[in-house]
Amino acid sequence: MILRDLLRRLDWRAWVLQDVGNSAFATTILAVLYPLYYREVLGAGAEASSVLAWWGYVSALSMLLTALLAPGLGALADGAGRRKGALLAATALGVGxxxxxxxxxxxxxxxxxxxxxxxxxxxxxxNVFYDSFLPHLAAPEERAGLSSAGYALGYLGGGTLLVANAALAGFWGEAGFRLSFLSVALWWGLFTLPFLRHVGEPPPSPREPGETWGASAYGRPWRTLLGLRHQPDLLWFLGAFWLYNDGIGTIMRMGVLYGSSLGLGQGTLLGALVATQFVGVPCTILFGRLAGRWGDRRVLLAGLGGYLALCAFIPFVVRPWHFWVLALGVGVVQGGTQALSRSLFASLVPKERSAELYGFYDLSSKFAGVLGPFLFGLLAQLTGSLRMGGPVLGLFFLGGMAMLRRVRAGGRP
Incomplete structure (x- = not known):
């Protein structure tokens, strides 16, 4: 049903295509080719442990800045009715x-x-502003399916460009890597155009008496933060997401560097991670269908259990086929857990404040992401190895699952 509706509804297709576009950055730059290029070309001549450590530190810093700014910018976009303009500005920064x-x-x-x-x-x-459109575009019973379709087709799009870019890098070496980064900019920019044309701007959120447009940027998030104690489901979810998304984001950002530090060749790294993208397409759609039957929360908990098992496996990865098992396992659970997190959160927030509250969603995500890459960088300096990062991340998944069990949404236990 969800795929038939995507063919019928132009705004849904345009929304999903934005996921196809920005996923190119996630695959080529965050996960695979740019980390390799950074370590082997940009970092040539520098001390390897310092290069790896600074990657972790800068990843943590960028997440921290996003976490601090996202709620205020989201509230500003809500109050001004400028969610699309904010998305365009963020896209321009990423593309540039x-x-x-x-x-x-x-x-x-x-x-x-x-x-x-x-x-x-x-x-x-x-992603903050893109996600904020979900509760405006889909009814509650449609959100898990639409969110899963976005992640699934994002995997397909990001994986397709990654295959092409891996071929460029393989044939032309350094020049091929450079062209691959330019292709990400072009791909992301082109797939943003349907969104800008066909997805309508939701109405602005109403202001409180005497509230100015600029004052809403940080006054509203502060009031929202203070009011979370009266919204226990939202508070428990944000705490859970803070913990378990630390593991998801860190695995995505540090996976290639981890495999490279084990001495695995580029062919093994690229092949396994490209396969991960395509495994993610049917598995993400399957997660969405299962959520329609059993509820977002239950299926999300099952996916996090899969991540926990993968964390326990990380210290034993020593051979190329071990890395293949790890990468394919991530492909099975990654898209589904992200899609259901997004749709479950959409069921907890009022539509008129979606950008602000998805800013808190991103804040929870990014504060978690500060710790994971930092710990990986610190472990690299202290031990000369990233191997112990897996068991540490497993603790975050355990804590996140415990908190997620406290959430009640959509009338489902």
Whole structure:
């Protein structure tokens, strides 16, 4: 039913295509090719442990900045009725940084980190405003399916471009890597155009008496934060998401560097992670269908249980086929857990404040993401290995699952 509706509804198709576009940044730059290029080309001549550690630190810093700014920017966009404009500005930042990465060469690792931070900010803010349209576009019973379709087709789009970019890098080496970063900018920009044309701007949220447009940027989020104690389901969800999304984001950002630190070849790393994208397409759709039958929360808990098992497996990854098992396992659960997190949160928030509250959703995500990459970077410096990162992340999944069990949404236990 959801795919038939996507063919019928132009605004749904345009919304999903934005996921196809920004997923190119997630695959080529966050997860696979740019980390390899950073370590092997941009970081050439520098101490390897320092290069790896600074990657973790800058990842943490970019997440921290997003976390601090997202709720205020979301409230500003809600109050002004400028959610689409905010999405366009974030997209322009991500697209511009991606294009500039194609200009970097050997030894430019400091510039590479700066552009990575800017691109990550653009990508994160883009997702805040993109996600905020979900409760406006779909009825409660449609949100899990639409969210899952977005993640599934995002996997397909990001994976397709990743295959093409991996071929470029394989044939042309450094020049191919540079072209791949330029292709991300072009791909993301083109797939944003249908969204800007066919997805309507939701009405602005009403202001309180005497509230000015600018004052809403941080006055509203502060009041919302204080009021969370009266919304226990929302509070429990944000706490749970804070914990378990730390693991999801850290695995995505550090996976290639972890495999590379084990001495695995580029062929193994690229092949396994490309396969992960395509495994994610049917598995994400399956998660959405199961959620329609058993509820978002139950299926989400099952997916997090899968992540917990993968964390326990990480210290034993020593051979190429071990990395393949790990990567494919991530592909099975990653898209479904992200899609159901987004749709479950949509059931907890009022539509008129969607951008502000998805800012808190992103804040919860990014504060969690500060700790994971930081711990990986610290472990790399202290032990010379990233191997113990898996068991540490497992604790975050356990805590997140315990808190998620306290959430009641949509009348489902």
């Amino acid at each position: 940084a991606s294009a500039a990465m194609g200009l970097l060469g050997e030894g430019h690792w400091v510039w590479g980190l700066a552009l990575f931070a800017l691109g990550s900010l653009g990508f994160s803010f883009n």
